Amino acid sequence: MAGSPLSALDVAFLCLESETSPMHMGAVVTFTARGPVDPAALTALLAERAARLPKLRQRARAELFPPGSASWAEDPEFVAADHIEHVRLSSLYEPDPLTAYASRWIAEPLDTSRPLWQLTLVTGLPDGKFALLLKLHHALTDGAGAYAVAAGLLDGVKLPERISPSRPIPAPRSTLDTVKDALGTVWGQANEAAGIASSVVRAARPPLSPVSAPPSAERRLGFVRLPLTELRQVRRTHGGTTNDVVLAVLAGALREWLVNRGQRADGRTLRALIPVSVRGRAGDQLGGNKLSGYLCDLPVGEDDPVERLRLVRRAMTRNKAAGPARGAGALPLLAGRVPPLLHRLGTRTAGLAAPMLFDLVITTVPVPPARLSIGGARLAEIYPFVPLAPRHAVGIAVAPYRDSVHIGLQANGEAVPDVGSLRDAVLKSVARLVDAS
Template sequence: MPHTEPLSGLDAAFLALDSRHTPMHMGAVGVFQPDGEPDHEQLWWLLAERAEAIPRLRLRLRETWFPPGGARWERDPVFDVERHLRVRRAPDTHDPATLSRYASEWIAEPLPEDAPPWQLDVLTGLPGGQFALLFKLHHALTDGAGAVQVAAGLFDGMPPHVDTPTPEPADRSWREQLDDVVRSARNGWDVVRSTRPLHNAPLAAFPSTARRLAFVRIDAADLRVIRKRHGGTPNDVALAVLSGALRSWLRWRGERVEDVTLRALIPVSLRSRVAGAGNRLSGYLCDLPIGIASPLGRLAHVRTCMDRNKSAGPQAGPGTLPLLANQLPVPLHRLFTGFAGVSSNALFDTTVTNVPLPSIPLRVGGAQLSAAYPVVPLAPGQALGVAVTPYRDAVHIGLNANADATPDIGVLAEALEKETAILHELCS
């Protein structure tokens, strides 16, 4: 890959949104089951060697003089893997909540600004002799699908991913350029029309540096039964389960749920359509029907909404906010995006992203990956982010919450399990 790489407009947007209260790093928590007692020193050296071989993990941000306010990625000439990789031991080897507590503090820690923006922790001493790898990196560096490609180089037998250089813009006719302008204008108008008055929504929150994570594991077989009986995609079923869980959770909190709809931003990867590194995203907006009492009614509503999104495609509609952000110059993001970000609740209430892993068994140092919980950053002013990772026989859900606004995130985690069981029972 080249020694330097320009930031895209969307990369710059994530940098502009980043602050002490809204860190824009995403991550994943992988749990591994070794055959015996792992050699932690040997594991550190193994991971260090593999991380050093991944080109994208050597990139740091460099400001540019021209254009003013611009920036580029460059290879860190003094890259030191020891700044990014550390081994910790769990304080309580018998408490199942040890991992989520540790991960909550870990995800809230800022990433270095003078070095490649990533961190990898090895947490040992978990129940059953397990250990965890906690990997986080700044969203400006890549998107969720890109992060999977980067992290693949840490696993046994997987070569380090080498980015495809971003191609030079092709010569386009005036008609094609005009079509792009018209499409962007139409999408921009769709975004404006979809904004709502700022209000005290259930998932709105004052800024906080504290985070609380919760992890949920759902059997993939249960979701397949629901799909077979009632239709929809795996993502449709997951969104319906989340809608029911949010309804139960809000009722437990004593909040009104009748006629309530929460809107989710669903990122859509364009990595298979657009070459290059960095962020390659669009999105859909999906209304989560909290006010519908029937589980099957919620599923039907979600299916209709997502079918409408997919009919329009990821290049059209109000969910194309990432595409519009990608068209703005980096200096403009530096000036305006941070201010605009505080109004994200006008367009959506939460982010729900799906980041699948390869279906093959994955191992590190011979220890098999048994669970993989993704973590999506919180948008400014929002209390909850939801990330979903299907892997082999399970669907793993990571809940990232503003700890001050959502200290009861464990109740929502339990509601996700119960809602899945309710939908499964309706298939009997």
């Protein structure tokens, strides 16, 4: 018997998977322990909690009908401990062992014949800290759903319940009415898909981006932590949202980074795909991918940090006015309207055209402001990572938590061997914007 089906978008992420483009999300989360860390006890705690989460016990299974489709099925051989490992690092040979290890870790694809997740406990860090490194395949869920899954591993965090409002039992309907409704739904989805597809075609550009790169399995990670108070100060002075401020900071950082690489920045924009959740507040937070997106042209050609923020605000205001279901940024919605068989046949090839539509992905992962912990150890930092689209050099993920905004940088290791230069550019960009405020 088939389990819950993967959506067409879920299947698309499975089909995009390759040795040089693994489609898993990642997170490096550090914790401050009250005393010595017992790796065996913490690993056992994680395994016990993971075993209670249905999403983490399931693997994707191909179905005969509809052609190309798949469903989630309980893995009869599932053992949570098999997905969890412990690594002890040392700074004896590497000045920043966590970043170096995490860069190698994120590059390793998940085994798609098993439940699509992996957890690594990292000890041996300075100041009594330890880290949890989590991989979740994008076929399993999106960023919002990833936190809902990971929350089940934390202390005292209840998973959101699916809300099923009571409704009156409908009166019997004729077969003709049922068919009319079904045809109306199909026709509506077809019209929506045609509109998005038309926008995608209009938005396509020659693939000449300065941040595109040949495919590579090598990865480099960077961690950036920004004070939330400074970003809010900028927002109060110049208006907009905190997210607008972060995008303006990243635009300035990308400008600096391009210049340092000897590339022209003046008069140029870099187009970012900004995923938007469409699951709704009362939706199933543990469900699969429910995504749309905006395209935002980041003004990397503008040297004035305040003017960069104004241009970002204008672009995002225009996006929000149009809504997440329109425009070329709604590419994930279009993928959700394509039959699974077509994804099996052509998604990987179509994915190679990503640089024609956008230059990089910038996503925000929602994390609640409440203080979080695991095994009594307080969560200190959380750095998310978004998969690199084919031929992209850089992907950026953002997670606001407590008094900081954490930014995870993932780069194609061959194209960007020193992601630290981009990290430093982010810090310089935020300093310039704060000084101008």
